[in-house]
Amino acid sequence: MIISTVCLSTNSYFMIGPLGALTLAMGVSLFYAWRDARLRPPRRRTRLYQCRECRQVYEDRRNVPLATCPQCGAFNEAVRR
Ligand SMILES: [Zn+2]
Structure with missing residues (x-):
């Protein structure tokens, strides 16, 4: 019981790195998407x-x-x- 909990916490501890990198990549892509949408002129409806x-x-x-x-x-x- 204790061993499995330690294993799980160790696994989740090692997941912080990849998850952090993934979150950072998503944040950067979202930032660039937002910046591009802001720089692009609004679509003409008429x-x-x-x-x-x-x-x-x-x-x-x-x-x-x-x-x-x-x-x-x-x-x-x-x-x-
Ligand atoms: Zn006319």
């Missing part, structure tokens, strides 16, 4: 359209491939996401 008829530039939040021009009502493809 799509940009330019009308072929009247050259009006407008955006639509619905994320559809074709959107009607607010000025003349013509269908236009998205210029940029």
Whole structure:
């Protein structure tokens, strides 16, 4: 009983090293993921359209491939996401 407890505590004592290294690696990777996400510009939710008829530039939040021009009502493809 006492021997098994000592064995277990010895095993867990030897696990501190690898676990610490693993925790450190996870912490470092999380830090870099957080830093990269912070440096990257936020994703644009709206799509940009330019009308072929009247050259009006407008955006639509619905994320559809074709959107009607607010000025003349013509269908236009998205210029940029
Ligand atoms: Zn138009």
